[in-house]
Amino acid sequence: MEPYEYADLDAVALRGLIRGGEVTAAEVEDVARRALARADEALNALAGPPFAPGEMPHRAPDGPFAGVPFLIKDGGPFARGVPFTVGSRAVRGAVAREDHELMARFRAAGLAVLGRTAVPEMAFSFATESRRYGTTRNPWAPGRGAGGSSGGSAALVAAGAVPMAHANDGAGSIRVPASCCGVVGLKPGRGRVPCGPAVGEASFGQSAEFAVTRTVRDAAHLLDAVAAAPVGEKYEAPPPPRPYAEMIRTDPGRLRVAVSTAAAAPVDAQVAAVAVNAGKVLEWIGHEVAEDAPGVEPDDVVEAMMLSVFAAGAMLKAPERLDRSLLEAVSRRLLAETEAATALDVLAGVAAQHRATRPVGLFFTRYDLLVTPTLARPPAPHGALAYDDPGHTARSWLRRLFEYGPFTAPFNVSGNPAISLPLGQSREGLPIGVQLVAAHGREDLLLQVAAQLEEAVPWKDRKPSVLTGA
Template sequence: MGPLELHEYAALDAVGLRDLIRAREVTAAEVEDAARRALSQVGPELGALTRPLFEPALVHDPDGPFAGVPFVIKDSGPFAQGVPFTLGSRSIQGAVAAVDHDLMARFRAAGLVALGQSTAPEFGLSFATESVRHGVTRNPWDPGRGVGGSSGGAAALVASGAVPVAHANDAGGSIRVPASCCGLVGLKPSRGRTPCGPLTGEAAFGQLVEFALTRSVRDTAHLLDAVSAPPVGDKYQAPAPARPFAEALRTAPGRLRVALATAPWSGTPVDPQVAAVTVNAGKVLEWIGHAVTETGPDLDADDIVEAAMLSVVSTGGAVLRGAPRRPDPASLEAVSRAVLAETEAFTALDVLAAMEAQDRVTRSVGRFFLAHDLLVTPTLAALPAPHGTLAYDAPGQSARSWLRRIFAHGPFTAAFNVSGHPAISLPLGQSREGLPVGVQLVAAHGREDLLLQVASQLEQAVPWADRQPPVFVD
């Protein structure tokens, strides 16, 4: 095949690149060189990298199932041993990960070639990747709009073709929201499907899940197979799949009971274009042969906000415990200052009340999936937001008021962090302006296989692989 041209590299997903390397049509070194050129081309334009590329790439297993496939890690805390992290904050200086996160160890074992670190909002507290420390991360579909958050830099780099897959995590929508904004596949696995150790036994009271962003369903399935062995010592463990997730893609799931909901439990208005794409997804599912009814789980929006406070104060607690000294308030963004103050004021009774709210949400969602196999909703209530819409330094924000504000933009995602159910965002439509519109699918706990089977059906019926944003490699 010869040297790998950038347009050839960017057109391939992770499985495609892996197969080229295995067939010896290209070498892993040639793929890495193309990835470095791609990242250098679009990374600065999009503001999606926190630092220069790693030289050399981080150590990885050359015989892993994704050997030679480039990716990036997210600046969301201590993740890769020896790599500095900032959590997008000016208050964190000189912090370096002492050990690998358990998921990073699995990424290395899978053979993924870590070449850089992607941007995230300060402490991951926003659906807008716009930090004072790293600036605005721009959307490759429209540089005047945001990429979502908190895995925004990762989404920008995957959508622009710089890497086929990128580390991401999700405590309230932080995989699915950027996937919707950037036209990607974003799976939030079930609670306990991927590891959260060794520094914690449960992340954000079980609401934070680690995984990745991709451009194809098959990449998501194969990657989940590579990294989702039972997490040793973690408090939560999802049931093992009956067969590999990638193998499940080869068979149809049968006729499913599908619920369709376009109105969020908070009552937030939904952009008509977003709702229309979701309704069309329901029609496609009916055409495939599934039974679709308009209904949704009975959820209390106040319970979701109250339960999500556990994730917020868990973040604040991690910052306060992990810092050698209390961060200087002057170096923090407004919402972060509020979160740290409220974390210190949060009492044991507050924790118990939030845990009770989490239990109510979890039970309600669990009961819903006794009568339904799948829930379909919009991922966001709106199109990707222009920069500054979710202004991070807005005055007078409390942690709760901030949650309500960002949940008005993305009201459909956090419930399933609270409940622990798997959910995936798929790029099933575009707006009149050419912006991506994501549709969220949710299934019973442990049923990523079902989500991926239906996602594969939708990918074949409403293909998105040929869509490329204006800012794309080469």
């Protein structure tokens, strides 16, 4: 297998070739390692060197993705025996003591995990830039950011180094980099995919774990492999009527779709136009489309997101060896505000979460789907979101993030499933993502409509300037 052939295949196609005997898993891993080295040299998207062969054992040889190359995010304790830094110089010698439940499912799926992807410090930025690992570059335009906090994963998937990679999302960290890098970013709804054991459990159901992919079918097949809450999980989503991989091949029928490009922050005209066009395509397909949006107050989103601030602060306090003097400025502030917080501060965040969640729930009694831009602007230049800025409080940092990405966090607060699709490009050729949001438990509907859009507005033939094997 040549690198250009490998880079053109999604995970389902690769697994089909391995199962059919046309290529061995060892051959796929060899080409993936070469592709990963070339892509990382251009993008700076890995958190340290790739794992040595055999360093990540215990993957199922007969799993649905057996032998398919994969990466995990350096976002905290995730894989047993694997070091983590959460993108911080202050975290030293930290090693995960057990597998996250999702990591155990990745192993059962047979994924060949080759390394860790870069994140901003504490995974608390929409730009993957840190003093520990430097700047991760966008494969479409190396002078632009890859988004965050799963920017390393999204950049390497877009560049053809791996067909999909682990990502998680506390305010948009799957969908934002997916939009920046021109890939698919599914944030499952609350209770669909396990979030523990990890600090993500402390974010009051606002964090979600999954992956970024290049195709909708990979997202559907991977969700089939890892979904379902473990016994005793605080949040559970209802099971789908059939496997997602089957449902994306069926028509969801005529749906009620709302489109909104309005936000508290200015929205770039090109970005808004791509979302509006997605609504027109859905209308052409046969859905009923109107202009509308949930009435969520931006201040309630910020206050509810303080719960995630406290979760990030708890993550900072978790490592046994933490050199606070090496933390970046916003992290120091998050830690200080977490340590100063009282039970009343936490209850205020919970109350704000309820105030934001109720109008979203009511909205989805009137509509099946919401369409918005993913970001307010195309991918930002490096340094536009300066995390090491001592002028920020936790709330001012959240507001700065939401000027860039005002559309994603409300659905972390409410827990609805959402997906970013690479449906457009700017005049400069930069990716523009469109977000689809569905009601609780309706990942099936979300993926069905995403598959319709992938067929109607295909993105497979659009390639970034940094592409393995090009």
